[in-house]
Amino acid sequence: xxxxxxxxxxxxxxxRLRLTEDEEARYTDQLSAILEYAARLGxxxxxxxxxxxxxxxxxxxxxxxxxxxxxxxxIILANAAASQEGMFRVPPVLEENE
Amino acid sequence: xxxxxxxxxLEAAAALRAGExxxxxxxxxxxxxxxxxxxxxxxxxxxxPDLALQLAGQADRKLAEWRKSRAGTLPAVHGIPMAIKDVxxxxxxxxxxxSKILEGFRPPYTATSVRRLIEHGAVILGKTNTDxxxxxxxxxxxxxxxxxxxxxxxxxxxxxxxxxxxAVAARLCYAALGTDTGGSVRQPAAFCGVTGLKTSxxxxxxxxxxxxGSSLDTVGALAVSAADLVPIFAAIAGHDPLxxxxxxxxxxxVDLVSASVTGLRLGVPDEYFIAGMQVEVESAVRAAIDVFTxxxxxxxxxxxxxxxxxxxxxxxIAPAEASANLARYDGIRYGPRLQDPDLLETYFATRGALFxxxxxxxxxxxTYALSAGYFEAYYxxxxxxxxxxxxxxxxxxxxxxxxxxxxxxTTAFPIGAHGDDPLSMYLEDVFTLPANLAGVPGITFPVGFxxxxxxxxxxxxxxxxxxxxxxQAAHAYQGATHWHKERPPR
Numbered sequence: 001x002x003x004x005x006x007x008x009x010x011x012x013x014x015x016r017l018r019l020t021e022d023e024e025a026r027y028t029d030q031l032s033a034i035l036e037y038a039a040r041l042g043x044x045x046x047x048x049x050x051x052x053x054x055x056x057x058x059x060x061x062x063x064x065x066x067x068x069x070x071x072x073x074x075i076i077l078a079n080a081a082a083s084q085e086g087m088f089r090v091p092p093v094l095e096e097n098e
Numbered sequence: 099x100x101x102x103x104x105x106x107x108l109e110a111a112a113a114l115r116a117g118e119x120x121x122x123x124x125x126x127x128x129x130x131x132x133x134x135x136x137x138x139x140x141x142x143x144x145x146x147p148d149l150a151l152q153l154a155g156q157a158d159r160k161l162a163e164w165r166k167s168r169a170g171t172l173p174a175v176h177g178i179p180m181a182i183k184d185v186x187x188x189x190x191x192x193x194x195x196x197s198k199i200l201e202g203f204r205p206p207y208t209a210t211s212v213r214r215l216i217e218h219g220a221v222i223l224g225k226t227n228t229d230x231x232x233x234x235x236x237x238x239x240x241x242x243x244x245x246x247x248x249x250x251x252x253x254x255x256x257x258x259x260x261x262x263x264x265a266v267a268a269r270l271c272y273a274a275l276g277t278d279t280g281g282s283v284r285q286p287a288a289f290c291g292v293t294g295l296k297t298s299x300x301x302x303x304x305x306x307x308x309x310x311g312s313s314l315d316t317v318g319a320l321a322v323s324a325a326d327l328v329p330i331f332a333a334i335a336g337h338d339p340l341x342x343x344x345x346x347x348x349x350x351x352v353d354l355v356s357a358s359v360t361g362l363r364l365g366v367p368d369e370y371f372i373a374g375m376q377v378e379v380e381s382a383v384r385a386a387i388d389v390f391t392x393x394x395x396x397x398x399x400x401x402x403x404x405x406x407x408x409x410x411x412x413x414x415i416a417p418a419e420a421s422a423n424l425a426r427y428d429g430i431r432y433g434p435r436l437q438d439p440d441l442l443e444t445y446f447a448t449r450g451a452l453f454x455x456x457x458x459x460x461x462x463x464x465t466y467a468l469s470a471g472y473f474e475a476y477y478x479x480x481x482x483x484x485x486x487x488x489x490x491x492x493x494x495x496x497x498x499x500x501x502x503x504x505x506x507x508t509t510a511f512p513i514g515a516h517g518d519d520p521l522s523m524y525l526e527d528v529f530t531l532p533a534n535l536a537g538v539p540g541i542t543f544p545v546g547f548x549x550x551x552x553x554x555x556x557x558x559x560x561x562x563x564x565x566x567x568x569x570q571a572a573h574a575y576q577g578a579t580h581w582h583k584e585r586p587p588r
Contacts, residue, residue: 003466015421015465016428016442017458019451026518031522034463038410041479044486051481052488054313054343055537055562056300060340075206081435087357088430093441 004034102127105270107326108210110173114161120159121177124272125221126181132223132270135588138339140245141265142256143184144192145224146210150179153221158408160219173342174329176219181265181274184318185232186212187306195308196240198296199427199452201434209273209306210341211317211334223271226261230454231424232282232310234258235526236516244513247290248586249552253510256286259320263290267586273321273330278414279311279546281505281530283318284557288505291544291553294320294574295327295581298562299537300345301577303338309423311416312343314534324543324572325584326354327465331565333420350566357570357577365498369405370529379575382546382554383504386575392501398498402490405532412531413524414467414480421464424457459520486536490575491536491559500571504529505542509552529535532561539545541568544581553584 008028013018019027073086082089102124105113111120122161129147136142151481156178164172182188185195187205190311194200208216218224229239237245244455248255248268259276263286266274276283278296287294295318302317307316319330366387372379391397429435429448437449453461467531469478494501506529533540538559546554560567576582 007466010463011462011465011469014469014517015461016445016449017423017453017461018222018446019458023455023458027459030459030518030520031463032412034196034524035466037521038414038476038480041407041410041414041483042475044407044479044483045480046482049485050480051478052484055488058104063339069331070208076431078206079203079432081429081437083432090430091437091439091441091444094470 003028003035103131106322107133107178107329110178110272111176114177115172116467117165118576121154121161121221122151122386123179125154125223128223128271131268132579135268135270135424138246138251138263139248139268140243141261141270142181142224142227143196143227143242144193148189149191150221150223153216154179157219157221161516168566173218175215175333177221178272179221179223179267181223181226181262181271182260183214183274183276183306184228185277186275186532188212188222189216191225193225194242195232195452196230196242197452197457198241198434200447201501203432205306207306210303212306212336214289214333215330220333222300226259226265226274227257228261231308231420231492232258232277232364233420233456233460234514235281235285235523236511236514237261238284239454240404241454243264245511246513248348249291250550251511253512253552256510258282258286260286260476261490262320263287263292263294266290266292266322268554268588269585273319273326275334276318276319276320277307277533278316280416282538283320284505284530285527287320287542288555289510289553291555291586292320293323293327293543294318294541295331295530295565295568296533296540297331297335297565299563300343300541301539301563302334303341305338305340311419312423313419314416318507323576324541324569325354328569329357329466330356330577331569332461335565338528345563347563352566352569354570354573358394359571360389361572361575362500363398364390364395364396365398365400365494365501366492367405367501367503368399368404370401370503372507375504376509376548378548379504379506379508379554383556386545386556389575389578400498401500402532403481404486404490408487408532408535409524409528411480411483411487411535412527413463414476415461415484417464418467418477419464421461421468427453435557456520467570480536487532488536491532493536495561499560500567503553503559505557509548509550509554529557538562539565539568541572543572543576544584545579546581547584
C-alpha cells in the first residue's frame, strides 16, 4: 500500500514539520517502501489476540497527595529561547485587535 | 606502573583499594586518552574534565578514609571513570541527544541511573555520541557527525550507543551507560568487540532518559567483560519512585564466584540463522555455542516462529511512540527556536529545520500509523503481533533457561554503506528487536573475528528480570575464552 505525495503533506502538517519539496518526494518513496514491507503484518490472523501496550503487569501506582518542593521557575525558564516575567515568551497566536 | 587505561574496571578497582593508583590517576589517564584519540574517533560529544576531577577527588578522599578504617565495603565502581550516552540527563551539562533541536540544552536534573552511579562513587567523564534521539544503527544519524569504529575508522561503531561502545573499545573509559530500544546497546557492543547488557524493561529507572519509544526504552551498560558489568548493574538497577514503569522487585546480588553453566539449558532458535548472514558470523556463534556445551550446558533447538515479524512490528510501534514523545520539541521550552511571524509557523520552521532526516522519517511514519483510518491496520495490528512475539519467548523459556543467538547478521559495515536506504539499515536490527518487544534482557559479548579483523559477537537472552543468569553465563564463557581481552590497534 503506497503512500501519496498528498498524504505525506498532510502527515507533515499533523506532525508540525516543514518539509522541502525534495524531502516530500523522498519521504513519499521511503515511507511507501517501509509500509509495503510492514503490510505482511496484515496477513497474520490476530482475531483472537489481545494487543500489548506494555510488557509489564504493573498498574499505575499511587502516591500520597502531599505538597513537595518543585523546580524553581527560573531554572525551567533558563533553557527557553525567550522568556518574560516568569513565563515562556512565544510569537503571537492571535491577531492584534481580536 | 603501566598505563592505567590498560586495566579492566575490576583491576582498576583493586588498584584503588591497594593504594597503587588514585581515582585521580585513573581519571587523568582517561582524560589524556580522550584528548589523544577522541578527535579521530568522535566517541564523546562533550568531555567534563572539571566535574570528573572533582568527583575523582571526592572518591580519593573516601578511599583514604576507607583504607584507614577498613569499615564496610566500597562499591566496585567507586572512583572508576565512566561515560554516559548523551540521551541521559546530567544536571547542568549539555545534553543534546545528538540533535540540533536540543543544542545548548542544560538539564535541570540528573537521570536516576546516572545519579546512582555517582552516588556509588563513579566518576563521569562526559557524554557520548548517539544517533539522533537514539534512532539508528550506526551513529551516522548524529547531527554532530558519526563516531568511528576503533577497529577500523572507515566503519561504523554501530548504534545508537555507538559513542559509548567506541569509548569502551578504545579504552577511553572503563565502562559506559547506553540505552537499548531496539538493540542500541547490544549491536554497537558487538561491532566494537565489547560486552553489552540490555536490562529488562522496567529494571532500571528511565527518569532523566530522554524518551524515544516509551514501551521499549531501557538503560544498559557497556564494558570490557561481564564481570565489569556486574557492579554497574548493581548500582543502576532497582525501583525508582520517579519512574512509574520501574519494577518494585528487589534486585538480586549477582554471584560470579559460583557462576557456572553446568546443566543450564541453552535454546538455539533456528529463525536466527538466516540466509544471507555473514558466514563467519554464523560459524563463530556456533563455535561459541560449542564452548557452552563444553562448559556443561545442554543445547536445545527451539523455535521463535514470529521472529520475522519483529521488524515490521518494531518499525510501527517505535515510530508511533516517538512521534508522540518528540512532539514536545517545538522551540518554546528548550533548544533553539527558528522564529516565524506566528506560533504555528514557528513550530513548522523549528521542527522542520532542526530535526534530522531519520528523526523526521520516524515522526512521519509514526504519525501516519496513528492517524485516523490507519490506526487499526498499522499500530493496532502491530500491538497484537507484538503479543505473539512476546508469547514466543514465554513458550521458549518454558523449555530453556537462556536463548543463544547472533547479535547482527554481519560485522561492522562501512560508513555510508546504507546511504539513503532506511529499510536496509533497519534490517541491521533483525536479531535485536525481538527482545525489546518482549521486554526481556540480553547480553552480547565477543566470540571471534572475521577475516578483516572485525569483532563478531553472540547474544544471550533470559526471562524478564533474569539479568544475573545472563551475567553469570557470559562470565563463564569469558573465563574459558580470550576474545573479550582483544583490543583494537591504537
